[in-house]
Amino acid sequence: MAHLICEVVYRGIFQKNLASRITRGIVLSARKAGRWGIAFGRYGDSPQRNGIPAKDFAIVADSKEELEQHMARYEPKELHVTICVDDTLGKGVESWAWYGLQPINRLLLPDGHLLVTSTQSPDDLLKDIHTKDSPYHLWILPGKASFGGLWVYKEDHTEVRILGALAKIAPQFLSIDAVSEAIREAEWGSDLKVDSARKAYERIESRPVRITEGNPETPYAFELPRWWEMREGVTIPSLPIGKPIEGTKGYRPERSTVFKKFSTRTMRPVIDFDTCVKCTLCWLQCPDSCFDVMPDGLYDANMESCCGCGVCEAVCPVHNCITMVNEAAFEDNASQWEMWRRDKDAYKVWLTEKIQDKVHVARSHGFRYRGQYEEELASGSDLGGRPVTEGIPGENAEEKGLPSTVHVHESASIVTGIPEAPGA
């Protein structure tokens, strides 16, 4: 009797299809070897929102009875494998109905496996990932956070590369042959994708993580009221009104004590207070009321509530005054304005360093110009030098009666330039 429990932690909506392909792929692969399996999403994470962390699960077992045993639980509490498809979630997860910050490795069993898609080194990732009281294995699949969940689907083979890597991690449940067979049959599979999975299988390597390694911070947490502690009529106390800062000029809105956005963003704004013209637009247009009004009339983006949408950068009229920078570049959520006020020169150095990579640090969920994502993929990932769009849109061309090399260009989408599904 044996079983395998995996979770996929991902950015809601952006990676929704990606995550469900991975978990379904796990089950289909296991079925090829006569095992039983089920894939499902975390109930509390639905309906999903753009960028908000969410989880899907896959359970595979030797027998139907053993699977049923595990399905009796609301959701898995112990895992053999955690798959994280956006490395900024290495800082922790506050999913939809989760309160406080859950370390990415929290549910891993001793000697479990954490598989992360990332372009960072293990040591850099471990600056974010919280320490754990038991050793585990860290696997890095080279690659950026995939957009596979968008309707305008951009193919990068992340789902099959994860499946290939998993065949290395848990070969007793998913042999690489079974994975290949499952991919070939999936409606989103293709021969090219089988090759990608096999490449990942051959190349992926792990690094053991000792209990002393990782981010030693205590994750943000708090107690929820028990049902008998709730107020009559299940009324919820409203937020108090915000408070002035340093006299009457500044103002800080009161913020929810139970929902923070520490792990909701893939990017965060970096502000050049020396060039700000105090136009108020960032403050006014921020949907998350992030900005504290400082006594000198500047606006400080408070990282307790920023979800990293980039609207402030988009509305700021001053060139390079607000720059969205990948969340991976930051170690804390401290106030930028305080840093600037303490030492303006040091701040300038810090800011310049953070924003230097503006062109190259891709938004994990977006793009600065149309086609950027495809360009980066073509150069960056482990696809064996073949164009990423070959044989795409990812549909199993053979199954649809076309040789896999045939390109269907007649009805290309005018947004992406990518051909529509055959017969569109």
Add this chain to the structure above:
Amino acid sequence: MAEATIFANQTQTLEPFKGVKKVTIEEYFSSGHRTCQGCESALVMKLMVKAAGPRTIVLGSTGCMYVANTTYYSTPWVVPWMHTQLGSSGSAALGTAAGLKALMKKGKMKAEPINVIAFCGDGGGADMGLGAISATLTHKEYNSLILLYDNESYANTDIQLSGLTPYGAHTTFSPPGTVKRIIHTRWKKNVAGMLAAGHPECRYVATVCASYAVEMMNRVRKALTIPGPTFIHSLDPCPKGWDYDPMLSHELGELAIETGIFPLYEVEDGVVKYYGKTKAIVDGRKRKPVREYLLKQGRFAHFTEEDLAYFQAKVDEMWEKWEMPGVVAFRKQPGAVPSVN
């Protein structure tokens, strides 16, 4: 006597904000909501209640602005807020306004004007709740504002099409097919125009877009200072349902106005007034081509040139053929002379 004025529909005094520097610094809808990155509807909530001020009760119809805003035992609201059923924003607005009035009349609470705002999504307001909104707009003795935040789909339940979903958009109910490319072939309902035309005793109906924050807040302030029921329709870009990079939310709001797809106007005591960029268009400024707006969104990614041309022609028609451009869809009968009998 104070009471007497209250019973005669006294409203709060809310002067328009004269410029962005005069906008209230306080937030009455703060952070801690779990809407999407770049959710324009969350911004509408924040600006709406910033404009209304602290003496306000907000009622919310089921949808993203309920579910994502007030997940289990948490809230971003500073002012009192209550969830009301999907489709019942009109009833909730009327009932709350009438309840307040009765309590004040009986001396059970201090007589003072309190803003009552009920919001609803396009599904809750333009489809299922339309009847209740219509009824509320006929009760001129109760002060309330109904704000329809239009993200052009049933967004909370994962993007089903509503009566306000634009032509051709990809939703979970209208995915582009392999045989038929365009599944949703109906044109968006003209809610504000319909409600303004159909409720002669409703003294204020307006359309707004939060990309123009100060103008939007000033429309809310005006609606709250006009006695009786009022209605505002807000167009809200929704990165999840429209499928675009969240940073484009603001820009897409502007483009909706600049292309003439969503005209900004207010109808006060029966008089139509265009404002903002829309006024410039009425005065002769060229509209931007709709493709600039449509092609930034994944939900139109399947559009071909033919579809773009059709969409453009329909928008042109709104501007060139309608009795009142963008507001009243009647056409003049060519060469007709008004009938005298």
